[in-house]
Amino acid sequence: MPGAVVTVADGVHAYEQAPGGWCVNNAGIVVGTDAVLVVDTAATERRALALRDAVNALAPGPRRIVVSTHHHGDHTFGNHVFSGPHTLLVSHEAGPAELRRKGTALQSMWPHVEWGHTPTVLPALTVREGAAVHLGGITAELFHPGVAHTSDDLVVWLPEQRVLFAGDLVFSGAAPFVLMGSLAGSLAALARLRELDPLVVVGGHGPVGGPELLSFTEEYLRWVAALAGQGRADGLGPLETARRADEGPFADLLDRERLVGNLHRAYFEAAGGAPGIRIESAPAMREMVAFNGGRPLRCLA
Ligand SMILES: [Zn+2]
Incomplete structure (x- = not known):
């Protein structure tokens, strides 16, 4: 099985896929007496089927609610594997338009990956601000933390267990990525997540941790904002600023080339650009490859 079930509370499981870089995401499985909540699926059909096997082993009952934390394909390409008469697919209200707009375009970045059959499935229920899901014995709160990683982020919070699916x-263990969302919005959202006072934090990628993951992400994003300020003052573009940066505690992160994409968003916002406004991602992605010494971004999906 590509993933590992990590039980973090009674009936609450993270589904970790190592090592957590590009397109290798985490999911969540929350098992109530009446229904199971699945937080995200996976990038490839094979990985999604393995996740479904894990869900079936933990929750043989038919009623399933699948929540997408955002539209990115590594979290949604496998949604069709869960489709069926007893499954409700949920996203933020901005999700369907993004799913329709992007389709499977992400797959062309990594043609060597066996993506399998990944038709786009649109959610039946969308959430604007928040909603509560009553699973029987466990309640999950879904809420939109503002534009952060994307414009359609939806986090899952279990207040009784104090488990956060972020x-x-x-x-x-991997670099944050705000090119398609907002740096300022991410910092605001992280402050809001910290107020929840979670015991367990399941990120979208990489090992499960605690609130220190929120702190580390905040430190990284503040560092990016400072670099952008300095780079702009020095008249340098994002790529050159990234190349000159002392990466310090962030040097060993997976996918560290995301720094360039993050700087593109930071520059945009420093120049007055609003959170979540789409900026063309292709030039930033090309510069990320350049930062990586011309090597393609590493995807182990
Ligand atoms: Zn994403």
Whole structure:
């Protein structure tokens, strides 16, 4: 099985896929007496089927609610594997338009990956601000923390267990990525997540941790904001600023080339650009490859 079930509270499981870099995401499985909540699926059909096996082993009952923390394909390409008469697919209200707009375009970045059959499935229920899901014995709160990793982020919070499924607002052991969302919005969202006082934080990628994952992400994003300020003052673009940066505690993160994409968003916001406004990602992605010494971004999906 590509993933590992990590039980973090009674009936609450993270589904960790190592090592957590590009397109290798985490999911969640929350088992109530009436229904199971699945937080995200996976990037490839094979990985999604393995996740479904894990869900079936933990929760043989038919009623399933699948929540997407955002539209990115590594979290949604496997949604069709869970489709069926007893499954309700849920996203933020901005999710369906993003799913339709992007389709499977992400797959062309990594043609060597065996993506399998991944038709786009649109959610039946969308959430604007928040909603509560009553699973029987466990209640999950879904809420939109503002534009952070993307414009359609939705986090899953279990108040009784104090478990937070943060989606890609948190990367554990890998570089955060805010090119498609907002740096300022991510910092605001992280402050809100900290107020929840979680015991367990399941990020969208990488090992499960605690609130230190929120702190680490905040430190990283503040560092990016400072670099952007300095780079702009020095008249340098994002790529050159990234190349000159002392990466310090962030040097060993997976996918550290995301620094360039993050700087593109930081520059945009420093120049007055609003959170979540789409900026063309292709030039930033090309510069991330350049930062990586011309090597393609590493995807182990
Ligand atoms: Zn993402």
